[in-house]
Amino acid sequence: MLCERCKKNEATVFYRESVNGKERSLSLCADCAEKARKKGELEDGFMKNGFFGGGFFDDPFADADKLFGSLFGVKSLPGAKTEKVKKCSLCGATFRDLMNEGKAGCPECYRTFAEEFAPTISRIHGTTSHVGGAPSAFRRNREQKEKIHTLEAELKSAVKEENYERAAQLRDELRSLRGESEAR
Amino acid sequence: MTWYETKGRDSDVFVSSRIRLARNLNDYPFEGRLDDASRREIINKVRSAFEGDGEYRFVDFSALPENERIAAAEEHKVSPEFARGTAARAAIESSDGAVSVMILEEDHVRIQSILPGKSLKEAYDRAASVDGKLDSKLNIAYDDKLGYLTHCPTNLGTGMRASVMMFLPGTVAAGGIRTLANQLSKIGLTVRGMSGEGSAADGCLFQISNQVTLGVTEEETISKLSDVTGKIAEQERAFRKKLAEKDGERLNDRVMRAYGTLMYATMIDTKELFSLYADVRLGVCLGLIEGIGTEKLDTILIRSMPAMLMRDHGGNMTPAERDHARAENVRRLLSGASRED
Numbered sequence A: 001m002l003c004e005r006c007k008k009n010e011a012t013v014f015y016r017e018s019v020n021g022k023e024r025s026l027s028l029c030a031d032c033a034e035k036a037r038k039k040g041e042l043e044d045g046f047m048k049n050g051f052f053g054g055g056f057f058d059d060p061f062a063d064a065d066k067l068f069g070s071l072f073g074v075k076s077l078p079g080a081k082t083e084k085v086k087k088c089s090l091c092g093a094t095f096r097d098l099m100n101e102g103k104a105g106c107p108e109c110y111r112t113f114a115e116e117f118a119p120t121i122s123r124i125h126g127t128t129s130h131v132g133g134a135p136s137a138f139r140r141n142r143e144q145k146e147k148i149h150t151l152e153a154e155l156k157s158a159v160k161e162e163n164y165e166r167a168a169q170l171r172d173e174l175r176s177l178r179g180e181s182e183a184r
Numbered sequence B: 001m002t003w004y005e006t007k008g009r010d011s012d013v014f015v016s017s018r019i020r021l022a023r024n025l026n027d028y029p030f031e032g033r034l035d036d037a038s039r040r041e042i043i044n045k046v047r048s049a050f051e052g053d054g055e056y057r058f059v060d061f062s063a064l065p066e067n068e069r070i071a072a073a074e075e076h077k078v079s080p081e082f083a084r085g086t087a088a089r090a091a092i093e094s095s096d097g098a099v100s101v102m103i104l105e106e107d108h109v110r111i112q113s114i115l116p117g118k119s120l121k122e123a124y125d126r127a128a129s130v131d132g133k134l135d136s137k138l139n140i141a142y143d144d145k146l147g148y149l150t151h152c153p154t155n156l157g158t159g160m161r162a163s164v165m166m167f168l169p170g171t172v173a174a175g176g177i178r179t180l181a182n183q184l185s186k187i188g189l190t191v192r193g194m195s196g197e198g199s200a201a202d203g204c205l206f207q208i209s210n211q212v213t214l215g216v217t218e219e220e221t222i223s224k225l226s227d228v229t230g231k232i233a234e235q236e237r238a239f240r241k242k243l244a245e246k247d248g249e250r251l252n253d254r255v256m257r258a259y260g261t262l263m264y265a266t267m268i269d270t271k272e273l274f275s276l277y278a279d280v281r282l283g284v285c286l287g288l289i290e291g292i293g294t295e296k297l298d299t300i301l302i303r304s305m306p307a308m309l310m311r312d313h314g315g316n317m318t319p320a321e322r323d324h325a326r327a328e329n330v331r332r333l334l335s336g337a338s339r340e341d
């Protein structure tokens, strides 16, 4: 969707409010929203300047959660009061961009938008958890974690059985293992 | 020797087995959001992982003439999408032609291995060894929960597409392709015709692949696909037997007419070639034609594709020129066969 003001950039900021059962909305790009805010239009002069003929938004930011939403059902956007929709720190994509493209923008997108992606991923694959192979570094890490887990359980039972010699030995092993995994 | 020039296991039904692994580098946007400088960087990084290994050859793919790029897709060494793209991209090829690494296809890296006949497991081992090579040198995008992080969410998890190219004239004749497709879709597999039509016009060639990549291991995917394609092959052989028993005379006539056309026609278009290929290949598999192997027919088909012909000719040709060159090519390859006996 294009910004209603400049009609050039993609709209990324959305205002929506239902007044007397009538849904009204405004979609702006980040630049235009910022400009409007700087001019004070959005704070008080917004409606008087007349996007919707006045009197619509008395205070557009009074209830950010109610006013500010996105087309994809993102309930409340962090920092909504000030500005922008969440963006991927590596590629700069918003989730809307990704939905339009049908693909992720970069590997980091899957972390940034983990929550938003989950329903799509589960619809495609019927699950959201990987069980297959991994790069060697992750494989080593995974094995190490499993080993630490086993040793911890052993240590617990050694202490319980008052086998202190064995416990000390296990503690040493754990220490060196943890040291390794932290160094990674 | 490329896959189609070698006789594979159970080649009466299994034409080829292919594995593709999608991999990406951390710290770069996905293909499509990359500028030219980053594309070059990625190409160089991937290339450096193969440095000093005489087994592999680097190809500056985007610098190749169009016919050569498309021809590489026609012999299934790279994907059609990869061949069509014009932005900087590169490929790395193993000396035996079985492995090709596409750099900057939809994902930063797509490792592909293709072998003749029924050989999924071997194809996977080849791809996995290249994967290991890359992962020891490069920072591969991976997440403990989602697995390999890929451009499209449909490839998350293993990032693996396993597929088997099957020759199914008996199933086509019995009208069983649609039923097969329905059954496969219920168990997470897909079937695609060579040109998307799913008819005899495709040479009765069908590609069967896994659809899901998350929540299943590589081994599970491969063993499922092997089992299912094994059953499809049994059924296909039963259909062929029935066909030969029920209407052997007509079948024989049809096969021999196709064979005659292949040997003596002076112009053959691609569509006709696909259908002649299917009839003659079936004849060879049923023992109606002796002295040529399935690999000869696979070679004739692949080497007579439009860009292949133009590549070998050394320049563009009109469709009529191609049809002429195709018929000549088919004759030459066939007569080579009888000389060998």
Ligand SMILES: [Zn+2]
Binding pocket: A003, A004, A005, A006, A007, A008, A009, A028, A029, A030, A031, A032, A033
């Ligand atoms: Zn704007």
Ligand SMILES: [Zn+2]
Binding pocket: A088, A089, A090, A091, A092, A093, A104, A105, A106, A107, A108, A109, A110
């Ligand atoms: Zn991103």
